[in-house]
Amino acid sequence: MSDHRRVYGSEPGEDPSPQPGRAYAELVGGPLDGLLVDVTGWDDADVAEGAALITEASSWGPGGRALYEPAPGGAPAYWVWAGDTP
Structure with missing residues (x-):
């Protein structure tokens, strides 16, 4: 992956880009749309x-x-937003 997408959970000072040799699921919809x-x-x-x-x-605020969850049809590379929980 060689684009400008960011990896969820990257810490300050870390490279937030996807790294070679790693497996990612792309988040689709919801508050984290577009992150990996x-x-x-x-x-x-x-x-x-x-x-x-x-x-x-x-929708529950901080925390x-x-x-x-994986997109319907067995596409584990894409996870679709299914809602929020506290």
């Missing part, structure tokens, strides 16, 4: 579940989580 989640080392079952990702931009 590093799923390197995740097993298939974990990738299939998606994730609840902490964000200040959820809330945005729920993302």
Whole structure:
């Protein structure tokens, strides 16, 4: 991946760009739209579940989580926003 997308959870001072040799899921919709989640080392079952990702931009405010799950049709490279949770 050689574009300007950012990886979710990058710390200040870290390179937020996707890195070669890593596996990513792209977040689609919701408060984290366009970010990438590093799923390197995740097993298939974990990738299939998606994730609840902490964000200040959820409808629950700081500390809330945005729920993302693989896109319908088995496209694990794209996770679609499924709502927010506290």
